[in-house]
Amino acid sequence: MSDGRLCARDVRVEFSGLRALDCVTLELARGEIVGLIGPNGSGKTTLVNAITRQVPLAAGEVSVDGASLSGLRPHEVARRGIARSFQIVRLFDHLTVAENVEAAALAQGLGRRAAQGRVGALLAEFGLARQAETLAAALSYGDKRRVEIARALAAEPSFLILDEPAAGMNEGESEVLLSLLSRLPAERKLGLLIIDHDMPLIMRLCHRLHVLASGRTIAEGDVESVRRNPAVIEAYLGSAAEAGHA
Ligand SMILES: Nc1ncnc2c1ncn2[C@@H]1O[C@H](COP(=O)(O)OP(=O)(O)O)[C@@H](O)[C@H]1O
Ligand SMILES: [Mg+2]
Structure with a gap:
C-alpha cells in the first residue's frame, strides 16, 4: 500500500561524539515542496545523508510509504524512489x-x-x-x-532532494531554476525537498519550511509563520553575528 510519503522520524546522527542531528522528524508527501533551511553547520546535509543512508543513524528511522529503509545501501535507497543532488556538483x-x-x-x-x-x-x-x-x-x-x-x-523518483542547487548561480540562472523546479511536483507527482541559502527563492518556491539549528528542529510550518518565528530570526541573527566576528 502506498501513502506517498517519505518520513524521517526521530533521527539522530553522531560523528565521533558530536551530535550532528537529534530528534529530527521530517515528512515529505508526493506533490509538495518543502524547504530545509538553517544556518551553516546546522545539519541540513547530514539529514539528507541520513535519509539516503550515506551516513548511519544512531537512532530513529527513515521510511518510504511506510516501509523502513533500515539496512539498505544508498543504491537500494535510490530504487525505493529517492533521488538527490549533492552540495558539490558530482558529474562525470x-x-x-x-x-x-x-x-x-x-x-x-x-x-x-x-x-x-x-x-x-x-x-x-x-x-x-x-x-x-x-x-x-x-x-x-x-x-x-x-x-x-x-x-x-x-x-x-517519487522524491527528489536537492542540496543547494542555486549555490553559485547568478540571478538569471536562479530564476530559470525556480520556474523549472516549481513545475516538477505537480507534473511528476514527486515530493521535492530543497536546501538553499537563497531565501527569496526558497520563500517563493516552497509550500512548507523545516528549520534546523545546531542539529535540532527549531520551527516548521508555512512560509509566513516560519519567517515571523522568533527562534528562526534569532538563529539567523546569531549566525550572522558569528560570521561578523569570524
Ligand atoms: N562526515 C562528517 N564527519 C564529521 N563531522 C561531520 C560530517 N559531516 C558533517 N559533520 C558535522 O556535522 C555538523 C552538520 O553539518 P552539515 O550537515 O554539513 O551542516 P549544513 O549542511 O547544515 O551546513 C557540522 O558540525 C559538521 O562539521
Ligand atoms: Mg550543507
Missing part, C-alpha cells in the same frame, strides 16, 4: 551531458533505447538539448547544476 566530467543523464537511467535497469528516449525528453525540458554532446567539464556552473537535476530525474 569526461562524459557528455547526454551520457551523464543516460547513466542514471541505465542504472535504474532501463534498456538503452528507453534510456535514450527519456534522456532526450529531459534535456529538452531542461533547456539542455543543444549541449547534449558537450562534455560536462566544459559547461557553465548553472548548466552543470541543471544537468545534475536532470540526471536525478532520469531515475523517475
